[in-house]
Amino acid sequence: MKCFFFGPSRRPLFGVYDAPGRVSRRGVVLCPAWGNEHLRAHKAMRRLAVLLADAGFHVLRFDYFGTGDSGGDTLDARPSEFVADARTAIEELRDVGGVTRVSLVGLRLGAMVAARAAAGRRDVDRVVLWDPVLDPAEHLEELLTGYGRHAAPEPDADGVLEASGFALSPAFREEFPALWDADAATVAPPTRVVVARDDARARGLVAALQARGTDAGFACIPGAPVWQEERQFGTGPVPAQLLGYVVTELAA
Amino acid sequence: MSAGTLRERAVHFGRDGALVGVYTPADAPSAGRPVVLLVNSGVICRVGPNRLYVEAARHFAREGFDVLRFDLSGIGDSAARRASGSIGDVIDEDLREAVAEACRLSGATSVVCMGICLGADTSFSHAARDPRVEGLVLLDPYVFRTRGFYLRWLASRVLNPASWRRLLDGSTLRVVRRKRAGAGAAGPLPEHYLFERQAQPDMERAYASLVARGVRFFVAFTGGTRSWYNYPTQFIDAFPRVDFDAALELRHWPEADHTFTRLDARGAMLADVGAWLAQRYPLSADGAGQRASGPRLRRPA
Numbered sequence: 019m020k021c022f023f024f025g026p027s028r029r030p031l032f033g034v035y036d037a038p039g040r041v042s043r044r045g046v047v048l049c050p051a052w053g054n055e056h057l058r059a060h061k062a063m064r065r066l067a068v069l070l071a072d073a074g075f076h077v078l079r080f081d082y083f084g085t086g087d088s089g090g091d092t093l094d095a096r097p098s099e100f101v102a103d104a105r106t107a108i109e110e111l112r113d114v115g116g117v118t119r120v121s122l123v124g125l126r127l128g129a130m131v132a133a134r135a136a137a138g139r140r141d142v143d144r145v146v147l148w149d150p151v152l153d154p155a156e157h158l159e160e161l162l163t164g165y166g167r168h169a170a171p172e173p174d175a176d177g178v179l180e181a182s183g184f185a186l187s188p189a190f191r192e193e194f195p196a197l198w199d200a201d202a203a204t205v206a207p208p209t210r211v212v213v214a215r216d217d218a219r220a221r222g223l224v225a226a227l228q229a230r231g232t233d234a235g236f237a238c239i240p241g242a243p244v245w246q247e248e249r250q251f252g253t254g255p256v257p258a259q260l261l262g263y264v265v266t267e268l269a270a
Numbered sequence: 271m272s273a274g275t276l277r278e279r280a281v282h283f284g285r286d287g288a289l290v291g292v293y294t295p296a297d298a299p300s301a302g303r304p305v306v307l308l309v310n311s312g313v314i315c316r317v318g319p320n321r322l323y324v325e326a327a328r329h330f331a332r333e334g335f336d337v338l339r340f341d342l343s344g345i346g347d348s349a350a351r352r353a354s355g356s357i358g359d360v361i362d363e364d365l366r367e368a369v370a371e372a373c374r375l376s377g378a379t380s381v382v383c384m385g386i387c388l389g390a391d392t393s394f395s396h397a398a399r400d401p402r403v404e405g406l407v408l409l410d411p412y413v414f415r416t417r418g419f420y421l422r423w424l425a426s427r428v429l430n431p432a433s434w435r436r437l438l439d440g441s442t443l444r445v446v447r448r449k450r451a452g453a454g455a456a457g458p459l460p461e462h463y464l465f466e467r468q469a470q471p472d473m474e475r476a477y478a479s480l481v482a483r484g485v486r487f488f489v490a491f492t493g494g495t496r497s498w499y500n501y502p503t504q505f506i507d508a509f510p511r512v513d514f515d516a517a518l519e520l521r522h523w524p525e526a527d528h529t530f531t532r533l534d535a536r537g538a539m540l541a542d543v544g545a546w547l548a549q550r551y552p553l554s555a556d557g558a559g560q561r562a563s564g565p566r567l568r569r570p571a
Contacts, residue, residue: 019347020282021280021281021282021290021292021347022280023278023279023280027276030276030278032280032292034347054320057314057315057317057319057321060315060317060346064346064347085321086317086321086324087278087280087292087316087317087324089276089278091325092321092325180531180532180533182320182531183319183320183321183529183530183531183532183533183536184320184321185533251312251313251314251460251463252311252312252313252314252319252529253313253314253460
């Protein structure tokens with residue numbers, strides 16, 4: 019495993035690369051969630067990376083600009099630029115791993131980032147949308163209210179909102195809905211949607227993808243979501259069965 | 271972005287390169303100053319709760335301090351240690367290696383360790399065994415309930431009509447029964463939470479020893495500790511045989527929660543700690559660092 023910064027100097031991104039145990043030309047980029055969902059899912063994403071590397075993939079986890087260890091303040095985070103960051107990560111993995119084909123796995127908001135980043139790219143061969151955010155307004159409400167635990171805050175004088183410890187800029191709120199719209203149902207590579215809690219909207223997404231001719235599949239593997247806190251330790255669970263499903267689907 | 275942020279770099283260190291961290295160099299020369307070492311808050315990775323450690327590292331770098339945030343073994347991206355021994359032994363070894371790496375990267379000869387909760391406790395424990403630790407920033411460290419705590423706790427209930435109502439209508443009893451029924455039902459603790467804290471006499475001797483050695487303390491308690499810390503000077507009362515005097519800067523922030531979720535509380539904390547660091551470890555006119563004697567103990571308002 020190797021941790022490093024990559025990308026343009028004005029926009030440093032933090033990445034973690036796991037090499038496969040054998041010669042391989044296939045890679046996987048993991049697109050994370052945002053805010054506390056990102057932090058809670060860290061263990062699960064790390065475990066997934068290890069499993070994928072064991073299965074023969076070059077793997078790159080990364081943090082969007084303005085999140086995690088990447089450069090930028092939290093207020094600098096912009097959903098529209100998360101997609102560009104994901105594409106930078108794809109290029110980096112191709113360079114570091116010498117891969118020719120890349121799969122994308124996106125968790126929560128990262129699922130929408132993965133879907134957008136895959137658009138128009140011939141080198142993306144598979145996409146996994148993991149517990150995808152399918153209603154941006156609902157997701158923003160979840161972030162602002164701590165999943166209903168408290169009232170949504172009022173913006174400050176600069177229009178900044180506090181999303182359970184993370185600053186949401188007006189630009190973030192304006193751009194976020196556009197991250198997920200009908201165009202996301204044009205993901206071309208074979209796509210799998212996997213959820214920890216059954217969701218009719220997720221099934222609807224798969225149906226829409228299939229209607230457009232995409233090889234799409236759905237799986238519900240019940241369990242506690244990785245992006246929710248397990249007890250009160252600030253981290254989420256590591257669902258072995260769901261992670262195994264993702265590895266199996268990508269290796270197929 | 272500040273210069274320090276642009277020059278951040280990821281590091282692998284320790285035995286077999288198993289430990290992972292991010293080094294943030296100071297925006298300006300920091301020669302002679304200690305390097306700041308950020309120790310995991312509980313089992314949350316080096317980014318910190320609400321990205322607090324990233325913000326802290328960059329804030330302190332702007333104040334002129336090199337900073338290393340890292341993951342203890344088995345947390346974040348650091349590998350789990352295969353060596354035997356208690357979790358306390360593992361953490362101590364990790365901290366020894368982290369202090370060495372922080373000094374190597376910075377060129378500093380001493381460190382200020384900073385941590386929240388378990389991060390504070392492990393920093394304190396390690397400092398007693400590592401002469402390179404010359405400062406400690408302890409946020410919500412473990413401290414004992416004192417007589418003063420119990421008096422205030424009792425008074426808050428006796429004088430609160432709502433407490434009497436809950437007692438008389440059975441609500442209090444139902445809560446106690448629910449807590450007892452739930453005890454132990456949630457499963458095992460993460461391994462790092464098995465870290466053993468010392469008994470009061472041992473902790474008191476450790477603090478006294480650190481004070482005698484010249485270690486400086488910034489200690490703060492938030493509202494997240496109200497079940498065991500409920501007045502500003504409880505920390506001093508908990509260790510009556512320790513003459514902290516000028517060695518201690520003590521704060522009580524009851525409006526802040528345990529992980530400084532609110533942006534204003536977090537910003538105020540970082541500003542306060544940053545100012546303390548700058549005051550305690552000022553740069554001299556020639557750019558070399560020096561330790562300041564600092565003001566005498568200031569009891570919080």
